[in-house]
Amino acid sequence: MKLFLWGALAMASTVAGLYFWRFWKESRDRLFVFFSAAFCVLALNWLGLAVTDEPETRHWVYALRLVAFVLIIVGIVDKNRRGRAG
Amino acid sequence: MAEAVYMLCAVASVTCAVMLLRGWATSKARLLFWGSLCFIGLALNNLLLFIDLVMVPSMDLVIIRSAVALVAMTTLLYGLVWDSK
Numbered sequence: 644m645k646l647f648l649w650g651a652l653a654m655a656s657t658v659a660g661l662y663f664w665r666f667w668k669e670s671r672d673r674l675f676v677f678f679s680a681a682f683c684v685l686a687l688n689w690l691g692l693a694v695t696d697e698p699e700t701r702h703w704v705y706a707l708r709l710v711a712f713v714l715i716i717v718g719i720v721d722k723n724r725r726g727r728a729g
Numbered sequence: 730m731a732e733a734v735y736m737l738c739a740v741a742s743v744t745c746a747v748m749l750l751r752g753w754a755t756s757k758a759r760l761l762f763w764g765s766l767c768f769i770g771l772a773l774n775n776l777l778l779f780i781d782l783v784m785v786p787s788m789d790l791v792i793i794r795s796a797v798a799l800v801a802m803t804t805l806l807y808g809l810v811w812d813s814k
Contacts, residue, residue, distance in 0.1 A: 645791050649795060658806060662809045705734050708775070709734060709737050712738065715745045716745060
């Protein structure tokens with residue numbers, strides 16, 4: 644069951660990443676690049692959980708999740724700074 | 730090291746949820762609304778991850794937390810498909 648859920652999550656994240664990529668192509672708003680990259684990294688996170696089985700090193704897969712959230716935070720901060728400047 | 734990663738994931742995801750909620754409260758953009766709901770769910774997923782792997786390692790919450798994340802992502806996909814222009 645967990646493999647199914649992780650696979651579904653990987654696919655959902657990939658689709659979300661593609662949507663944000665499309666939004667970037669249409670608007671050229673940098674925020675969407677950050678969101679697209681973040682969701683692609685989240686997809687890799689769930690893919691990594693599904694294919695790895697070593698409990699001792701599993702936290703490195705979760706580090707990918709942290710990278711994704713940091714990308715989102717950086718994107719939002721960047722957008723807010725651009726909004727204040729321009 | 731692992732505990733630090735799980736805690737940072739929880740903190741970062743809660744931060745994302747709060748920032749998106751504030752953005753939605755300011756702009757009322759529909760995409761931000763769906764994104765906020767998604768990241769609230771992902772924040773809950775990461776809080777459950779920390780509880781599962783650090784606080785109560787004897788219990789296995791992987792199905793529950795993965796289901797919460799899947800509901801969160803489905804919510805975002807719904808918003809992307811139906812409410813993004």
